[in-house]
Amino acid sequence: MVPASGKVVVRALDLNVGANDILVTQNVAGMESAPVVVKATIAKQTAAVTAELVSQDDTAKTALIGGTGEPGATITLKGAGADVTATVGADGTWTATVTGLKNGKNTVAVTQTFAGKTTGPVSVVIDIKAVAENFTAKLDSQNDDAKSAVISGTGEPGATITVSPTTGTKTVTVAAKLRPWFRLRARLLCVRWI
Numbered sequence: 001m002v003p004a005s006g007k008v009v010v011r012a013l014d015l016n017v018g019a020n021d022i023l024v025t026q027n028v029a030g031m032e033s034a035p036v037v038v039k040a041t042i043a044k045q046t047a048a049v050t051a052e053l054v055s056q057d058d059t060a061k062t063a064l065i066g067g068t069g070e071p072g073a074t075i076t077l078k079g080a081g082a083d084v085t086a087t088v089g090a091d092g093t094w095t096a097t098v099t100g101l102k103n104g105k106n107t108v109a110v111t112q113t114f115a116g117k118t119t120g121p122v123s124v125v126i127d128i129k130a131v132a133e134n135f136t137a138k139l140d141s142q143n144d145d146a147k148s149a150v151i152s153g154t155g156e157p158g159a160t161i162t163v164s165p166t167t168g169t170k171t172v173t174v175a176a177k178l179r180p181w182f183r184l185r186a187r188l189l190c191v192r193w194i
Contacts, residue, residue: 002026015042046070047092049112051077051122054095063126065108066095073114080106080126088112103130137161 002008012022020042023035051067069075069088077084081100088094098108105127111120137153151163 012040015040017042017044046073046112046114046117046119049073049075049110049120049122051108051110051124053124053126056101056126056128058129059131060099061101061103061128062097062099063101063106063108063128064095064097065110065124065126066093067110067122068092069094069112070114073112076111076113077108078111079109098126101126101128103128 010024012020015022018041020040022038022040024038025035026033047068047070049067049069051065054064054066056063065077067075069092071088071090071092073088075086075088075094075096077086077096077098080102081098084096084098086094086096098106105125108124108126109121110124111118111122113119135154137151140150140152142149
């Protein structure tokens with residue numbers, strides 16, 4: 001019903017993507033007016049960007065991030081390491097490798113740019129685990145009668161050395177403040193400091 005002001009606002013629903021002809025008529029006391037054609041062009045909605053951690057390499061301090069978006073859109077990843085860009089493929093998926101990550105939690109902000117509009121960001125957290133870079137281990141000697149072996153090597157001071165005999169069912173962990181070198185005597189289910 002048209003109010004006394006004579007002005008009316010009506011919302012047309014369920015329009016198609018692309019051009020739409022909307023017919024508008026008025027009915028007064030059973031008399032219908034000729035239709036007025038109102039044109040509305042509905043733009044295709046851009047697919048939202050998604051992002052997730054696909055894999056990471058703690059030693060190289062890199063991560064592969066992937067997700068979905070609008071085909072042809074530019075994906076930008078910022079916040080950890082160098083800024084990286086990728087393009088969403090025809091199938092709606094994308095991947096990018098982030099480098100230069102630091103030990104601990106790294107947050108990457110992912111945005112999508114399509115037809116001049118940027119959407120996002122979506123955050124991805126990458127937790128890079130510290131990797132002992134100066135770690136070595138070698139067999140010094142073995143005693144067949146005692147079923148034991150002496151293992152020595154180098155490690156990070158304060159690190160934990162774990163000895164896991166492949167024939168046993170238990171893993172023995174030795175937690176001690178290490179010097180830059182260590183020497184252990186390992187038996188199937190026990191470890192002794194020498």
